[in-house]
Amino acid sequence: MTLLDKITEKVLAQIDDTGFTQSGAFNLRHNGIALCHGDSEHIKIKKKQDKPGIDIFIDGKTDGEEVHIPVVVDASGMTDVVYNDFYVAEGANVTIVAGCGIHNSGCNESRHDGIHTFHVEKNANVRYVEKHYGEGEGTGTRVLNPVTEVYLGKNSVFTLDTAQIKGVDSTVRENNVHLEAGSKLYVIEKLMTHGKQEATSNMMVELLGEGSSAQIVSRSVAKGESRQIFHPRAVGKNRCHAHVQCDSIIMDHAEVSSIPEINAKHVDAAIIHEAAIGRINDEQLIKLRTLGMTEEEAEGVIIENFLN
Amino acid sequence: MTLLDKITEKVLAQIDDTGFTQSGAFNLRHNGIALCHGDSEHIKIKKKQDKPGIDIFIDGKTDGEEVHIPVVVDASGMTDVVYNDFYVAEGANVTIVAGCGIHNSGCNESRHDGIHTFHVEKNANVRYVEKHYGEGEGTGTRVLNPVTEVYLGKNSVFTLDTAQIKGVDSTVRENNVHLEAGSKLYVIEKLMTHGKQEATSNMMVELLGEGSSAQIVSRSVAKGESRQIFHPRAVGKNRCHAHVQCDSIIMDHAEVSSIPEINAKHVDAAIIHEAAIGRINDEQLIKLRTLGMTEEEAEGVIIENFLN
Numbered sequence: 193m194t195l196l197d198k199i200t201e202k203v204l205a206q207i208d209d210t211g212f213t214q215s216g217a218f219n220l221r222h223n224g225i226a227l228c229h230g231d232s233e234h235i236k237i238k239k240k241q242d243k244p245g246i247d248i249f250i251d252g253k254t255d256g257e258e259v260h261i262p263v264v265v266d267a268s269g270m271t272d273v274v275y276n277d278f279y280v281a282e283g284a285n286v287t288i289v290a291g292c293g294i295h296n297s298g299c300n301e302s303r304h305d306g307i308h309t310f311h312v313e314k315n316a317n318v319r320y321v322e323k324h325y326g327e328g329e330g331t332g333t334r335v336l337n338p339v340t341e342v343y344l345g346k347n348s349v350f351t352l353d354t355a356q357i358k359g360v361d362s363t364v365r366e367n368n369v370h371l372e373a374g375s376k377l378y379v380i381e382k383l384m385t386h387g388k389q390e391a392t393s394n395m396m397v398e399l400l401g402e403g404s405s406a407q408i409v410s411r412s413v414a415k416g417e418s419r420q421i422f423h424p425r426a427v428g429k430n431r432c433h434a435h436v437q438c439d440s441i442i443m444d445h446a447e448v449s450s451i452p453e454i455n456a457k458h459v460d461a462a463i464i465h466e467a468a469i470g471r472i473n474d475e476q477l478i479k480l481r482t483l484g485m486t487e488e489e490a491e492g493v494i495i496e497n498f499l500n
Numbered sequence: 501m502t503l504l505d506k507i508t509e510k511v512l513a514q515i516d517d518t519g520f521t522q523s524g525a526f527n528l529r530h531n532g533i534a535l536c537h538g539d540s541e542h543i544k545i546k547k548k549q550d551k552p553g554i555d556i557f558i559d560g561k562t563d564g565e566e567v568h569i570p571v572v573v574d575a576s577g578m579t580d581v582v583y584n585d586f587y588v589a590e591g592a593n594v595t596i597v598a599g600c601g602i603h604n605s606g607c608n609e610s611r612h613d614g615i616h617t618f619h620v621e622k623n624a625n626v627r628y629v630e631k632h633y634g635e636g637e638g639t640g641t642r643v644l645n646p647v648t649e650v651y652l653g654k655n656s657v658f659t660l661d662t663a664q665i666k667g668v669d670s671t672v673r674e675n676n677v678h679l680e681a682g683s684k685l686y687v688i689e690k691l692m693t694h695g696k697q698e699a700t701s702n703m704m705v706e707l708l709g710e711g712s713s714a715q716i717v718s719r720s721v722a723k724g725e726s727r728q729i730f731h732p733r734a735v736g737k738n739r740c741h742a743h744v745q746c747d748s749i750i751m752d753h754a755e756v757s758s759i760p761e762i763n764a765k766h767v768d769a770a771i772i773h774e775a776a777i778g779r780i781n782d783e784q785l786i787k788l789r790t791l792g793m794t795e796e797e798a799e800g801v802i803i804e805n806f807l808n
Binding site for chain 2: 449
């Protein structure tokens with residue numbers, strides 16, 4: 193077992209809720225290098241030969257297993273670009289825990305761009321969990337630009353559970369999902385920004401196959417002078433169903449922009465979008481304060497509930 | 501009283517629901533020329549000297565009066581651009597009935613671009629009704645590109661009731677509204693397209709003043725191979741409230757795109773957006789057909805109810 197330093201362990205605890213252990217199928221990328229890795233009976237991880245990154249092969253007998261592939265960057269001034277490809281075989285049932293944490297104690301920008309591509313075969317069920325987190329006493333910014341490309345085969349199910357907890361100065365997220373007949377997409381996005389942070393979330397959901405469906409729930413909190421831009425798109429090219437819901441709380445001098453796009457190109461495409469931006473619920477605040485909480489504590493509870 | 505020809509009378513009946521009579525304050529523009537016009541005690545209409553169009557002065561004592569300013573284009577191949585400015589004095593209460601109808605029996609494009617600017621002083625209440633309509637046995641296209649710019653003074657109220665009934669081959673609508681403190685905007689938009697028609701509706705609502713509010717309801721039906729694009733924007737720069745709702749029915753091989761944008765730049769800006777695109781309600785169809793209606797009749801009833 194590879195011995196990990198304290199900073200890496202601390203960051204891992206933030207980005208991997210279920211706990212990172214060096215068992216089963218796993219790969220820990222640290223400052224651009226695979227620090228440790230393991231395969232399981234049904235899941236094999238191979239280093240790419242042509243560019244940085246790994247190929248993850250999940251066979252059809254995988255049933256309920258987890259793969260953990262966290263990334264930690266703690267070298268100030270580093271730009272780490274990685275390409276990870278997931279090949280999920282017909283009928284597999286798998287949970288993939290990704291996530292990236294940056295610890296920047298220097299004065300230069302630390303940046304991680306993870307480009308993840310999922311090739312999901314028919315009847316497979318994938319749960320993909322990613323957490324983004326930044327910390328560090330340095331003045332260097334922490335930048336995360338994840339790109340997630342998902343191809344869903346017939347009757348497959350993909351759940352994208354993505355969260356940016358805190359400490360990320362700048363992020364531009366791209367999620368593109370292409371759905372074949374009968375496939376289902378569930379997206380849960382949580383985003384919190386503070387200070388002068390900026391976050392852009394772009395999502396393109398292409399409902400190509402008959403009977404495909406997508407349900408997207410995005411919740412965000414913008415504090416301080418931070419700025420958030422949401423640009424989810426759902427395009428229905430067949431009999432399909434999509435529901436996009438974005439709710440944001442703004443605080444202080446923050447700014448939130450929501451620019452969804454719903455596009456029906458087929459008479460049996462049914463697409464719904466709902467978005468709301470507003471301040472924190474005053475009645476809840478008052479209620480919690482009468483219970484003895486400070487304003488800050490009460491806000492904390494409301495935000496936690498809103499995001500979870 | 502000016503005698504009007506049959507085509508003009510027929511088109512007027514389509515675009516002016518309350519009935520166009522040559523009394524009170526009115527101005528009928530026909531193929532780029534004011535065919536007849538009249539003032540009332542409180543409302544004066546003056547021809548612009550520097551460009552085509554009129555200035556309409558509505559004084560503060562106006563209370564419940566209507567002004568009718570329809571436009572008819574029946575010369576094939578004509579492009580008519582007109583600039584109308586409305587000066588609504590403090591406390592006035594007025595209904596403005598505009599609207600444009602094109603009768604094109606030729607093979608060339610007939611087009612009308614009406615650029616309307618409203619200067620609404622405080623406490624005034626304006627109801628602005630516009631209908632757009634095209635007809636004619638010719639192969640020439642009928643194009644309408646209305647631009648409406650509205651400046652709302654303190655505590656004023658503006659209701660925009662806009663409808664495109666049928667027969668308009670191509671339209672790009674621009675509505676820009678700027679709201680000062682306490683002012684209120686209500687928009688009701690109805691749009692129906694058929695054949696190979698194309699319609700784009702852009703709207704920008706800028707909530708500048710404290711306590712300003714906007715409520716926008718847009719309903720559309722896209723038939724045949726027609727295409728519709730909606731792009732409503734609501735920007736809150738103060739304590740304000742906005743609700744944007746867009747519902748569309750698609751039929752046949754039509755295509756509808758809805759790209760709203762809500763942008764909160766103030767902690768007390770509350771903005772909500774809802775959009776839905778879907779096919780005609782099947783249950784209602786079946787119910788009406790069991791009552792003896794043909795499929796076409798049943799669809800007609802459902803569409804009429806949806807739009808009204």
